[in-house]
Amino acid sequence: MSIVILRKTKYDYNKLKPQIFEILDFFCGDLIKKNSRVVIKPNLLTPASPDRAILTHPLVVKASVEYVLQKGARPQISDSPGTGSFEKILKESSIRDALTGVYVDFKEFKTSLLVDIGEPFKQIEIGEDALKADVLINLPKLKTHTQMLLTLGVKNLFGCIVGLKKPEWHFRTGVDREMFAKLLVKIYKAVNPTVTILDGILAMEGQGPGRGGIPRELGVLIGSNDTVAIDFVVCKMIGIDPDRLLTNKVAKEMGFVHEGIDLKGDQMFGIEDFKLPQITPLVFGPKRLHRVMRKHLVQRPVCDDTLCELCEECLQYCPANAISQSRKKIHFDYDSCIRCYCCIEVCPHGAFCTEETLLGKIVRKVLKLNK
Ligand code: SF4
Numbered sequence: 374m375s376i377v378i379l380r381k382t383k384y385d386y387n388k389l390k391p392q393i394f395e396i397l398d399f400f401c402g403d404l405i406k407k408n409s410r411v412v413i414k415p416n417l418l419t420p421a422s423p424d425r426a427i428l429t430h431p432l433v434v435k436a437s438v439e440y441v442l443q444k445g446a447r448p449q450i451s452d453s454p455g456t457g458s459f460e461k462i463l464k465e466s467s468i469r470d471a472l473t474g475v476y477v478d479f480k481e482f483k484t485s486l487l488v489d490i491g492e493p494f495k496q497i498e499i500g501e502d503a504l505k506a507d508v509l510i511n512l513p514k515l516k517t518h519t520q521m522l523l524t525l526g527v528k529n530l531f532g533c534i535v536g537l538k539k540p541e542w543h544f545r546t547g548v549d550r551e552m553f554a555k556l557l558v559k560i561y562k563a564v565n566p567t568v569t570i571l572d573g574i575l576a577m578e579g580q581g582p583g584r585g586g587i588p589r590e591l592g593v594l595i596g597s598n599d600t601v602a603i604d605f606v607v608c609k610m611i612g613i614d615p616d617r618l619l620t621n622k623v624a625k626e627m628g629f630v631h632e633g634i635d636l637k638g639d640q641m642f643g644i645e646d647f648k649l650p651q652i653t654p655l656v657f658g659p660k661r662l663h664r665v666m667r668k669h670l671v672q673r674p675v676c677d678d679t680l681c682e683l684c685e686e687c688l689q690y691c692p693a694n695a696i697s698q699s700r701k702k703i704h705f706d707y708d709s710c711i712r713c714y715c716c717i718e719v720c721p722h723g724a725f726c727t728e729e730t731l732l733g734k735i736v737r738k739v740l741k742l743n744k
Pocket residue numbers: 676680681682683684685686687688703719720721722723724725
């Protein structure tokens with residue numbers, strides 16, 4: 374049985390701090406020793422202010438750091454951002470400000486160790502500091518995700534893959550969401566966070582996880598030493614079958630889901646009308662037709678030229694080199710595009726969204742493939 378602590382709360386430090394201390398005490402109080410190296414891994418995807426609900430809130434990070442310090446241990450804040458410099462993210466997120474005068478290391482994941490995560494991926498490079506930490510505190514944000522439906526506790530650990538290795542792995546798993554979910558679960562098991570605290574106080578719905586999403590106040594903080602159990606609880610709260618989140622489904626198939634959840638703290642409540650991104654099956658039928666299907670049937674990324682600032686972040690990040698810029702406009706090579714939607718995630722100006730092709734709409738309606 375997994376234990377999960379749920380707390381209704383808000384970004385009021387006097388209220389939030391004891392709640393975070395309570396969760397950390399319960400799940401890792403005995404594990405943090407004097408001088409332990411404790412790596413705190415928030416969601417630091419891209420430079421964004423706290424009101425955008427893209428990143429873990431600075432007060433959640435601050436309370437975690439203060440807990441570690443109170444134990445006489447050494448806190449370190451680390452992540453490998455999707456876009457933008459680590460320093461810029463710390464500034465724009467207000468994490469730098471929140472931790473002024475507090476003794477903490479800020480260190481981007483830069484070096485990796487090779488870890489064998491088994492078939493079909495075999496060896497993968499994972500951030501060395503995450504692997505070598507005495508204790509790892511995972512601090513994800515509750516957000517929607519255009520490719521994977523939601524990004525919660527398990528998906529947050531993909532940030533332990535250093536820099537441009539992330540899009541490379543997107544490319545390797547291609548359009549197969551289930552394969553990508555398998556990769557995420559394997560990374561989660563390899564990293565093995567000691568405790569996860571999900572920041573769902575100001576969450577994100579709609580076309581997340583970047584600037585295309587809409588912030589929504591849910592007022593919830595969820596902690597556990599079983600990250601998958603947290604992801605299950607969130608699905609139940611927003612009223613969806615936990616298996617719709619593929620990382621849950623895959624974790625269950627791999628035997629990583631415990632029988633039952635013992636929910637402590639405040640009572641679980643339902644979240645009405647939580648807006649999920651529209652996720653449609655990417656490809657189906659015989660494999661030889663997948664390429665042509667992907668081009669004509671699968672939702673494609675599109676760019677709103679009025680929002681695009683031509684910063685070219687998307688060009689650098691696209692794992693398939695499917696984006697180019699000419700005549701002051703962004704262009705897509707939809708033949709090469711693998712529909713990973715990384716561009717939506719990393720665009721600092723929210724210029725991308727997805728667009729259903731007309732043919733895709735018709736085919737899915739006829740075959741009743743929409744979920
Ligand atoms: S679409 Fe976004 S990331 Fe790409 S060039 Fe325009 S502003 Fe930059």
